[in-house]
Amino acid sequence: MTDQWVTFSRRGVAEAVHLKGEIDLANAHDIGRAIVARTTTADAVLIDLTAVSFLDSAGVRLLDLIVGELDERGKPIRLVVGERGAARMTLQLCAFRNDLFAIDLDRAAEELGR
Amino acid sequence: MSESGGPDVTSELRLPWDDDPEDLYEHAPCGYLTTLPDGTIVRVNQTFLDWTGYERSALIGHLRFRDLLTPGYQIYHETHYAPLLTMQSQVHEIALEVVRADGSPVSVLVNSTLERAAGGAPRVIRTTVFDATERRGYEKELLHARQIAEAAEKRVRVLQQIVADLAAAPTEAEVAEAVLRAPEPAFEATSSSIYLVDVERDQLIAVASTDPTTGNWDDMPRSSGRAVAEVARRGDLHVVHNLAEADEHFPDLARTMTASGRKTVVLLPLTTGPAEEQAGATVLGVLAFSFADERELSDGELRVIRLLGQQAGQALDRARLYDDLQRREERAAFLAGTTRALDEEHRLLQRGRRLVERVVPEIADWATVRLHIGSAGLREDAGGPGPDEELLAERITEVTRSVMPVFATDGDELGCTVLPITARGRVLGTLSLRMAAYRRGAEAEQAFLVDLADRAGLALENARLYEQERAIARSLQRSLLATDVPSGDPRFALETHYQAAGRDLEVGGDWFDAFLITPNRLAVVVGDVVGRGLEAASTMGQLRSAIRALANAAGGPARLLEGLDLFCQRVESARMATVVYGEVDLDACELVYACAGHLPPLLHQPAGSAEFLLQARSGPIGTRAGDRRRTEHRMRLAPGSRLLFYTDGLVERRDRPIDRGFEVLNREFSRLRGAPLKGLTEALSDTMVGRDHGDDVCLLCLTLGAEERLERTLGADPLQIALLRSDMRAWLIAHEVDQDCMDAVLLGCSEAVANAIEHAYRDDPFGVVDVAATITGDAVEIRVTDHGTWRGPGQSRGRGMQLIDEAMDDVMVDRGDGTTVTMRRHRGARS
Numbered sequence: 037m038t039d040q041w042v043t044f045s046r047r048g049v050a051e052a053v054h055l056k057g058e059i060d061l062a063n064a065h066d067i068g069r070a071i072v073a074r075t076t077t078a079d080a081v082l083i084d085l086t087a088v089s090f091l092d093s094a095g096v097r098l099l100d101l102i103v104g105e106l107d108e109r110g111k112p113i114r115l116v117v118g119e120r121g122a123a124r125m126t127l128q129l130c131a132f133r134n135d136l137f138a139i140d141l142d143r144a145a146e147e148l149g150r
Numbered sequence: 151m152s153e154s155g156g157p158d159v160t161s162e163l164r165l166p167w168d169d170d171p172e173d174l175y176e177h178a179p180c181g182y183l184t185t186l187p188d189g190t191i192v193r194v195n196q197t198f199l200d201w202t203g204y205e206r207s208a209l210i211g212h213l214r215f216r217d218l219l220t221p222g223y224q225i226y227h228e229t230h231y232a233p234l235l236t237m238q239s240q241v242h243e244i245a246l247e248v249v250r251a252d253g254s255p256v257s258v259l260v261n262s263t264l265e266r267a268a269g270g271a272p273r274v275i276r277t278t279v280f281d282a283t284e285r286r287g288y289e290k291e292l293l294h295a296r297q298i299a300e301a302a303e304k305r306v307r308v309l310q311q312i313v314a315d316l317a318a319a320p321t322e323a324e325v326a327e328a329v330l331r332a333p334e335p336a337f338e339a340t341s342s343s344i345y346l347v348d349v350e351r352d353q354l355i356a357v358a359s360t361d362p363t364t365g366n367w368d369d370m371p372r373s374s375g376r377a378v379a380e381v382a383r384r385g386d387l388h389v390v391h392n393l394a395e396a397d398e399h400f401p402d403l404a405r406t407m408t409a410s411g412r413k414t415v416v417l418l419p420l421t422t423g424p425a426e427e428q429a430g431a432t433v434l435g436v437l438a439f440s441f442a443d444e445r446e447l448s449d450g451e452l453r454v455i456r457l458l459g460q461q462a463g464q465a466l467d468r469a470r471l472y473d474d475l476q477r478r479e480e481r482a483a484f485l486a487g488t489t490r491a492l493d494e495e496h497r498l499l500q501r502g503r504r505l506v507e508r509v510v511p512e513i514a515d516w517a518t519v520r521l522h523i524g525s526a527g528l529r530e531d532a533g534g535p536g537p538d539e540e541l542l543a544e545r546i547t548e549v550t551r552s553v554m555p556v557f558a559t560d561g562d563e564l565g566c567t568v569l570p571i572t573a574r575g576r577v578l579g580t581l582s583l584r585m586a587a588y589r590r591g592a593e594a595e596q597a598f599l600v601d602l603a604d605r606a607g608l609a610l611e612n613a614r615l616y617e618q619e620r621a622i623a624r625s626l627q628r629s630l631l632a633t634d635v636p637s638g639d640p641r642f643a644l645e646t647h648y649q650a651a652g653r654d655l656e657v658g659g660d661w662f663d664a665f666l667i668t669p670n671r672l673a674v675v676v677g678d679v680v681g682r683g684l685e686a687a688s689t690m691g692q693l694r695s696a697i698r699a700l701a702n703a704a705g706g707p708a709r710l711l712e713g714l715d716l717f718c719q720r721v722e723s724a725r726m727a728t729v730v731y732g733e734v735d736l737d738a739c740e741l742v743y744a745c746a747g748h749l750p751p752l753l754h755q756p757a758g759s760a761e762f763l764l765q766a767r768s769g770p771i772g773t774r775a776g777d778r779r780r781t782e783h784r785m786r787l788a789p790g791s792r793l794l795f796y797t798d799g800l801v802e803r804r805d806r807p808i809d810r811g812f813e814v815l816n817r818e819f820s821r822l823r824g825a826p827l828k829g830l831t832e833a834l835s836d837t838m839v840g841r842d843h844g845d846d847v848c849l850l851c852l853t854l855g856a857e858e859r860l861e862r863t864l865g866a867d868p869l870q871i872a873l874l875r876s877d878m879r880a881w882l883i884a885h886e887v888d889q890d891c892m893d894a895v896l897l898g899c900s901e902a903v904a905n906a907i908e909h910a911y912r913d914d915p916f917g918v919v920d921v922a923a924t925i926t927g928d929a930v931e932i933r934v935t936d937h938g939t940w941r942g943p944g945q946s947r948g949r950g951m952q953l954i955d956e957a958m959d960d961v962m963v964d965r966g967d968g969t970t971v972t973m974r975r976h977r978g979a980r981s
Binding site: 058060061062090091092093094096097120122125126129130 | 867869871872875889894896900901908949956
């Protein structure tokens, strides 16, 4: 169902979530469920937003929830957003913490592995 | 004797007939009795005494007349004789029985008269008695003879009725029923049973009995030693007169006779020919009837019984022929019906399904068809419960290898018939079925099953070939249609939709295409090739390529159609294809088009309503009867115009005349004017024809240039927001809005629409959101309006409003009747 927007892979210790396309009110809920199903037991999570062409507040709400949950469990998370792009803009407009952002997926994976 | 005592001289003088009265009284040819009114005998003549052997003295004064009668007649005397005499004073010819002195009865006829005194009181009764012994004997004989005649007549009537019933009984079962009913009324039999010969299975089948508790009620082989089988083999009537006789010849019969309390049994073979020609007669069954008492059967009765056997045999024979004929007819009808039913489906799986559904329950209670087609094979089951799967798999393997049917037989553990399904010398698979036991073994039944499997093979092979061709045609069509149409050019946007026919029909020859002839010139085509299937699909591919090859900057649509006319002289299958072809000058916003027998394009310019383009029409490609003078029409299009090309499947519907179809299309296209371009063609197809339609539908919609002002109306559905963004993104690109501004505007606009859907229309799925966007040299302004009841930004949408505020420069929310959010963002990156 959600495969067109979300796929998963393993990067070192981290579970990597690759998001793609437009994430908005219409699909955020389903995507959220797919992500949570894979990350609840993960030791570290990388969410790759570089291929996201649009992100609205429903998507922001979803990311906020995932970050909050991992913080509570004391597990690290990074949002890989690239240098520019719609996702980065939205997240910055929402004033997400800078320490959550990463530019490059592999580098972020390395950092989490340390 | 004379009173004077002297010799009676007068005696000599008497004439012989001049009787002495005394002597006449005493020796009259009948008995005389005189009794008192109470019956006491006071006088009796000698004749009576001679007949009865009584002494005069024993009677007179000692006995009453009634005392001389047998007990039965004493009652009769009291109830009839005496009252009648009292009333009428005389009675005549009353039949009575007198007991002689030695105790033996003698039949008499009696006349009596009652003498009355002057006052009318009874005084004396005089009675004459006649010997009626012989007369009564005659009467009894007569009665007996009449009874015999009546019994014979009754028997004949019963048999006549049975013969009439037999003649009217069309089936074996009804004949058996009629025969079974004969022995009880005709011969006073106690019960009867009927057995019929099953030639195929070489058995005698017990079919019916008026008292099934009697007898050994099992089917038996024709070679059995049992009495019924013996008689069936011999073909002649056999009467077992008593138990001893049965004991001697048929111990089995003796046992059942003892058990059911029968003394005499008749075993009657039912034969096709007269009994005299036993050699030529065939025994079709045996009628057994029995009597609770020992019964002697007269020759006449035996003759009638034999006749019954022949009549019944002939009726059975006729019924069997009739049954056979009927069964043959039923089988033929079933096969024809099956072929027809299979023909109604085109797809392989559906045909397999139809096959088992025909077979169950009509001829089997369970069936499965398994085809060795595709990697996984194909399987359809019906009815149940199925047999042991392992045994079945083994049998199927065996049948597939030997290509020979294996029929179910009695005692076979699997209990199913497995038939190979073949076509063109190849085993496609198997049909397995379980039939009722009585249908097993019959040769006609086996031939019928083989015929069924053959027909199924042909139908399934055709479906397989169809399936194959269909798959090739579909993939060919898909590969031709899937080629990306040009996109990413801000000067135009294209939206296409192809919907295959809903009911598993073959692929049609509809297609669309769009390509750039020069960087500034866009060609758009929709066409329809005659016919369906693989040939139509490949012709469509050739035509499509031909159009791409013929299109050039200098030619134009009319020249191109002329080129196609030439082309179809080489590719005959392209003849009579219809094509609408247009070229658009993207800079000048000018359309030139031509229509070769195709439905007119539909144009909606930003101002005004939609209109069909009816110029530049000529006949189909390669037409002989139609107008082949290819013309073209040139027109300017306002930026923001939408042009729709489509095939006939969109407007033609069986339940709607085509002109009505055009009307509906015009209205729907106008109604969707405000809808985002993305998804428009699909939505149009859904509204016009629905999903389950009989024809392919092909649409191509071109939006030309950027509208000055973007106006869209959305349903309250989150999925619509993405469609709006797509339109708006294209519009912003067309107006050369920078990336930062575009991202911000898309975000702000999406959030505002999402707010309206989530809050204003929380309880109203039919609500609409209006979006209007305008652009100036330095800014983009968006207005989002809903007409719902605002519930106030809840916790979750708080971030939405916050995002709008952050992304846009100015935001104004106006709550009146509904809510209007007006947002503005300057062009260029933020400082």
